[in-house]
Amino acid sequence: MRIIIASTLIALTMASGANAAEPQTPTTDLPGSADHPVISRFAGSTLVGYGQTDWAATELPGAGGMSKTDRRKFADPVQAEGRLTRLFYVGPAGKTPLEIFRNQQQALAAAGFKPRFSCELKACYDAYFTLDKGARGKSMDWVKGDLVGVKGSYKGSRWPLPMGLSADEGRMLAGTLTRGGTALEILVYTSLAQNEYTDRAASYIEIVEPKAMPTGQVTVDANAIAAGLKAEGRIALTGLFFDTGKTELKPESKAQLDAMAELLKSQPALKACVVGHTDNVGSFEANEKLSLARAQAVVAALTAAPYKVDGKRLAPKGLASLAPVAGNGDDAGRARNRRVELVAQ
Known part of the structure; x- marks a missing residue:
């Protein structure tokens, strides 16, 4: 099947005889x-x-x-x-x-x-x-440059090169x-x-x-955390990072911990739950333990030096895959569901 629109060809045709050199x-x-x-x-x-x-x-x-x-x-x-x-x-x-x-x-x-x-x-x-x-x-x-006709009645005609x-x-x-x-x-x-x-x-x-997207590039600052808690009562902490299946916070989580500590110190009456979430890959029991352990790791970091937040103000919880924010049918959705949230009490 040849799809050639004559009017387009005529409009784009340029007479090569008028040029000193043939277009190529x-x-x-x-x-x-x-x-x-x-x-x-x-x-x-x-x-x-x-x-x-x-x-x-x-x-x-x-x-x-x-x-x-x-x-x-x-x-x-x-x-x-x-x-x-x-x-x-x-x-x-x-x-x-x-x-x-x-x-x-x-x-x-x-x-x-x-x-x-x-x-x-x-x-x-x-x-x-x-x-x-x-x-x-x-x-x-x-x-x-252009694609150039080399034969027939459209010899010397030009058509756009891109795509x-x-x-x-x-x-x-x-x-x-x-x-x-x-x-x-x-x-x-x-x-x-x-x-x-x-x-x-x-x-x-x-x-x-496919490759791992660079992480540690976005941190929810103290003002954004406060605004999220005020508006919705909770906020996802995008600057907390764990290796797959692990519960230890990675070093690049420091900026997010700094922001959380700053908020908690500026609002001494605030009490909150730190809630871990996972995707639905693996058994529910394993994901429940993983989500809770990650929440506990965040609380442990905030209550230890240098932050020393009062442990009575933070309660770790693990919800596994019970509260997804996206479908678990693809990598992008599962990545969004793997998160830690701060929930005001």
């Missing part, structure tokens, strides 16, 4: 860009678009592909978070999208890639529009590749570069490497 599709990589280690480029391709974020979220197709009720949405999208890399390649002149995609497919399979969803040609039409190219493209840097994919000859592949015990999410979409007149293929590749 860029053949030099974007400065500062690089192939991702898990998948190299098709030989002769140019890396013209690139973006990398140390911590970001993206939506990828699940096994169900496109929604049956809304063909512009994934049926069961996978929400992936971590180090996000986006790459856009323009293939060498004369190489078809099929040849490039089959090479990508074979290279990934040889590396142990586990496909979750794939589509080709007409079956990939909805996937092309669901990809949300505009939002993805805006997160990337791009080489200056210059097409529904024509489109093929998509999404799944996971395990490296070093971590499952990387990978998405590949290859098609004609805008249309048949450029005589080139384009490939968009997205890779998410």
Whole structure:
């Protein structure tokens, strides 16, 4: 299926005869860009678009592909978070999208890639529009220049380079590749570069490497704790940190303990419960013990030097997974549920 809007082509056409030099599709990589280690480029391709974020979220197709009720949405999208890399390649002149995609497919399979969803040609039409190219493209840097027509009546015409994919000859592949015990999410979409007149293929590749989000960056200060207690009677203390399954406070919790102690000293009549919460992974009995032990660790820290808060003012409690603030169906929800709260009495 060729999706070519004639009016758009005419509007973008530029007469090459008027120029001293023929316009050309860029053949030099974007400065500062690089192939991702898990998948190299098709030989002769140019890396013209690139973006990398140390911590970001993206939506990828699940096994169900496109929604049956809304063909512009994934049926069961996978929400992936971590180090996000986006790459856009323009293939060498004369190489078809099929040849490039089959090479990508074979290279990934040889590396142990586990496909979750794939589509080709007409079956990939909805996937092309669901990809949300505009939002993805805006997160990337791009080489200056255009995709240039080299044949037919549109020779010398120009089309925008950023996310210059097409529904024509489109093929998509999404799944996971395990490296070093971590499952990387990978998405590949290859098609004609805008249309048949450029005589080139384009490939968009997205890779998410799950990783622990940097912690210790946000602390609820004394004023925020006071405001939370006044407004809702409780507040989550985001600056308290424990290793998985452990009850010892990590050193980076000091700033949060400082703020709690400051509040308690400024309000000598305040009494509160320190309440530990967990997600629902594991048995309830184990989580109940863990949540209580973590609350006890916080109370112990506040009643010891240098804070020396009166222990009668703080009561440790453990609620395990009984009071979630988010669903436990994904990592993001479970992370929100693992928390310690201060509850006014």
